[in-house]
Amino acid sequence: MRLVIIGGDAAGMSAASRFKRKSPDSEVIVLEQTHDVSYSACGMPYNIAVPKRPIDDLVVRSAHVFEQKLHIDLRLGHKVIRIEPEGKNVIGQSAQGEFALTYDKLLIATGASPIMPDIPGTDLPGVMALKRLEHGRAIKEYLAEHTVDRAVIIGMGYIALEMAEALRASGIQVAMVKPRPRLLPWMDHELSSMIKTELTDHGVELYAGQSVQSLSAGPKGLQVQCSETTLSADFVLSAIGVKPNSELAQEAGLDLGPNKAIAVDRSMRTSDPDIYAAGDCADAFHLVTKERTWIPLALRANRAGWAVADHLLGHEVDIPGVAGTSVFKVFGLEVATTGLSAKQSSEYGFDPRTATIESVNQAHSYQGKTEPIKAHMIVDAKSRRLLGAQMVGRGGTALRINAAAVALSAAMQVDDFCQCDLAYAPPFGPVWDPLLTAANQVLKKL
Numbered sequence: 001m002r003l004v005i006i007g008g009d010a011a012g013m014s015a016a017s018r019f020k021r022k023s024p025d026s027e028v029i030v031l032e033q034t035h036d037v038s039y040s041a042c043g044m045p046y047n048i049a050v051p052k053r054p055i056d057d058l059v060v061r062s063a064h065v066f067e068q069k070l071h072i073d074l075r076l077g078h079k080v081i082r083i084e085p086e087g088k089n090v091i092g093q094s095a096q097g098e099f100a101l102t103y104d105k106l107l108i109a110t111g112a113s114p115i116m117p118d119i120p121g122t123d124l125p126g127v128m129a130l131k132r133l134e135h136g137r138a139i140k141e142y143l144a145e146h147t148v149d150r151a152v153i154i155g156m157g158y159i160a161l162e163m164a165e166a167l168r169a170s171g172i173q174v175a176m177v178k179p180r181p182r183l184l185p186w187m188d189h190e191l192s193s194m195i196k197t198e199l200t201d202h203g204v205e206l207y208a209g210q211s212v213q214s215l216s217a218g219p220k221g222l223q224v225q226c227s228e229t230t231l232s233a234d235f236v237l238s239a240i241g242v243k244p245n246s247e248l249a250q251e252a253g254l255d256l257g258p259n260k261a262i263a264v265d266r267s268m269r270t271s272d273p274d275i276y277a278a279g280d281c282a283d284a285f286h287l288v289t290k291e292r293t294w295i296p297l298a299l300r301a302n303r304a305g306w307a308v309a310d311h312l313l314g315h316e317v318d319i320p321g322v323a324g325t326s327v328f329k330v331f332g333l334e335v336a337t338t339g340l341s342a343k344q345s346s347e348y349g350f351d352p353r354t355a356t357i358e359s360v361n362q363a364h365s366y367q368g369k370t371e372p373i374k375a376h377m378i379v380d381a382k383s384r385r386l387l388g389a390q391m392v393g394r395g396g397t398a399l400r401i402n403a404a405a406v407a408l409s410a411a412m413q414v415d416d417f418c419q420c421d422l423a424y425a426p427p428f429g430p431v432w433d434p435l436l437t438a439a440n441q442v443l444k445k446l
């Protein structure tokens, strides 16, 4: 059997490795348009923060290992330009010219691409985005080769926030701009204001509520024309979000789902039974709403890759879905979320009740200073099911969200969650974990 995989990062290489290990006689060919495979995109902001650290430190497993140890036929610099499902062919371009390849089964694992704002000047030198390793490499080179004192980041999502911290670590003055007035609009206001304070305390200028209208080059560097002000910059990062790379699938006539991600079933099969899709290019089912959704995150890309391999090996695969569980750091603050926000819950027809509580990261009896943790919980009044949770705080806040993520997987009612036997010792938190305190508060509103 010949499995052809388009895309050699998280989803593609997870599928390739798992399938080849368990089916060594099968032929596995991975076509990757760049010269990078299997790297940690998530580590890029932290790598950029340390100019001396080589960007290739982010490579998890080298091409050599895939080729020599796993006997995967990895073809770097091979960009697929067309899929022909009738003849089971892929057509592409490499340095040697056009190539064609037949497949028995095909996996599309093409990921996502950064969205660039539709304004003049995005092609100017020093205007960049961050998605693939080659982007990270280009940003590092640019920062090393130019005097960058001022940076403007367009967008205030998690990649924008991580990059603000990375640039400040090199002493670069950072201004962030976005059109909507609220920072992280999906987040409870009390929690997002902690992040706002953290950013301004670290010297980041925030211009929320302003759209960027154009970028231009002048004698003193780049000019970022916003709706109410003009900002000067030596470097501009566009971080306004990503879109799924689903054009190949669309042109091949495959069904698309939300955000034009490739529609897949719970075994990662597309509308063509011989073609799978996994990772950022594909959609998924939401654990809470049960509807199709598009949430581009790393674990689900890896898991979807494994699921494809298992299904090809003849196992039954029925991935229940994603909850959008994610964590990130903004300077000293840890930010965590899982499931739906209150607004999303209403939009999906739930009757949300919420509580926002303030707790601490360690017991008062323990030595040293306690730090505040804010937790926000959302519960459906009709079913009493947990719908989502958010947390912001210091010193061990982030991974506490996993308790709520597990509760969402188990479709738990808040009454049962309140009885969960979560861990306690003074160095790690108060007796009542912040999520339990939040759950007890929501209970009072049901």
Ligand SMILES: Cc1cc2nc3c(=O)[nH]c(=O)nc-3n(C[C@H](O)[C@H](O)[C@H](O)COP(=O)(O)OP(=O)(O)OC[C@H]3O[C@@H](n4cnc5c(N)ncnc54)[C@H](O)[C@@H]3O)c2cc1C
Pocket (backbone or CB within 6 Å): 006, 007, 008, 009, 010, 011, 012, 031, 032, 033, 034, 036, 040, 041, 042, 043, 044, 045, 078, 079, 080, 081, 109, 110, 111, 112, 130, 131, 132, 159, 245, 248, 278, 279, 280, 281, 296, 297, 298, 299, 301, 326, 327, 328
């Ligand atoms: C800066 C940053 C920080 C992040 N931090 C986190 C985090 O903390 N936690 C988290 O869960 N997620 C994080 N993510 C998201 C995570 O990296 C992605 O969800 C994950 O990489 C998706 O893997 P993938 O294999 O689906 O796609 P990708 O990693 O995008 O890989 C797709 C591959 O396909 C190749 N390709 C595309 N089109 C073609 C073609 N036509 N022919 C051949 N090859 C093609 C691309 O070159 C690429 O190598 C972060 C992302 C970024 C950019």
